[in-house]
Amino acid sequence: MPPALPIALLALAGFTTGAGMRMLDPLLPSVAASFGVSVPQATILVAGFVLPYGLVQLVAGPLGDRMGKLRIVCGALLLYGLGLVASGFAPALYGLVGLRAWCGFFAGAVIPLLMAHIADAVPYADRQVAISRFLTGMVMAQLIAGPVSGVVAEAAGWRLPFLLLGALALAVGAILAARLGPALWRMPEDAARGRGMAAYGDLLRRPAGRWLMGIAFCDGFLLFGGAFPFVGSFLIERFGRNAAEAGLIVAGFGLGAFVYTRLARRLLARFGERGLLMTGGALVAALLGLLAAAPGWPVVAAVQIGLGLAFYMFHGVLQTQSTEALPEARGTAVGAFALALFLGQSAGSLAFGLGLVAIGYRGAFAAAGCGVLALALWARQGTK
Structure with missing residues (x-):
């Protein structure tokens, strides 16, 4: 080692x-x-x-x-x-x-x-606590x-x-x-355990591995590529903020995420993994609904801070579970989780862009909120 x-x-x-x-x-x-x-x-x-x-x-x-x-x-x-x-x-x-x-x-x-x-x-x-401290960077x-x-x-x-x-x-x-x-x-002494690309087959043959990849793809689709990247343009086009102001407001997400890194141990002790996953997902869904109905930019600013905390409550559990999806090849499992997120992000950015044309910012944020609630319920079923 x-x-x-x-x-x-x-x-x-x-x-x-x-x-x-x-x-x-x-x-x-x-x-x-x-x-x-x-x-x-x-x-x-x-x-x-x-x-x-x-x-x-x-x-x-x-x-x-x-x-x-x-x-x-x-x-x-x-x-x-x-x-x-x-x-x-x-x-x-x-x-x-x-x-x-x-x-x-x-x-x-x-x-x-x-x-x-x-x-x-x-x-x-x-x-999960150790990973939350690592995520501070x-x-x-x-x-x-x-x-x-x-x-x-x-x-x-x-x-x-x-x-x-x-x-x-x-x-x-x-x-x-x-x-x-x-x-x-x-x-490393355990290098022989690494099976190269064949480990992806091992991961996908396991129901838990397929479940995790599906959850990660949807997470990226609805949030990383869906709702989150478009908050800045929402502020500029709907509330008349300039690019610098919108950037500062969007940065509130990072403040909420930083709060999570400090509270992860207590949150995990209070809710447990399943409770943390469901609470975080439900909060993300509710906050996206509030974002869709926001009457002004101060509400968006408050929502961004809350989204940072709630998202990492939800996503942090999934990240931790990805480390246990294939214990004999953890690098492959975590990499596959990241790849599924990336693919979901790419597809989500295209879908959300089409959604803006069809139903506007508020409708697209509300739809993403409904999707996240369904995702949290699905994720909770697969969590021990």
Whole structure:
């Protein structure tokens, strides 16, 4: 076994990859102006990161199970950091697109494998609390990556945020390598358990594995790709907020998520897994209904904070259960969960966009709320 590592270091690794995803949000106009293209043309940079990030799950999980999860994470962090640094020197838009794809590919390997590593090291009874502490890094990336990169870019140009985050990723990768020591160069003792891509067949042959993949796809469809990404445009188009104001309001989701990371132990003790799943799902559904009926932006702001807390109450249970779907190949199971989320997110963004045309923002949010309530009931039936 590799040496035990502090959760704070793993959370910092998660922060670097989460920040890489969110940092570009306020930089697109500057990048577009720098390369002489429109902002819609520059949005290819977003897809350039997200698609490799999702698809790498197919190989990252089995590779981590076979070669060692922390070894793969360490290498991925270092290569991700190099890609960020190189992005700061990109001479043309399509060169930057290629580097964003490089960064997305290696960033996508980090969080699922770290969650699988935590599951290997922490008994199930304590696992959700440990994962919630790890998720602090991702939550903080959601909260501050965009605003900080925007401030830095305003002062020194859009290239500096890439260089600074790249330096941080390289430093975290180097610290992780140093903490692993000789284990970095050794195959893990349980490496023979890893069955490569064949482990996906093992997962899908299990009813619990199929159930979890279906739940994850619907979770991504209704929320990650459905309701959540459209709150900002709802604020701008229905309540006249500008982009900066909408961004601050939407960031309230991160505040609610951070509250969850601090309260996870008490919430789990109070409700248990099934109760936490149902309570969180019911709250998400109710808050989406309130969002659909919101008379003004202050209500949306309050709803965003509540959604952050309620969503992680619901989603946190599913994440924890994904670590137990295939204990002999946890990297593969968690990677499959992440891939199902990504596929659901991709389909959900298209479906929600069509829903906006047919029934508008309020109707689409209400429909998503009904869908989440049905999903929570289905998820509760499959939870022990």
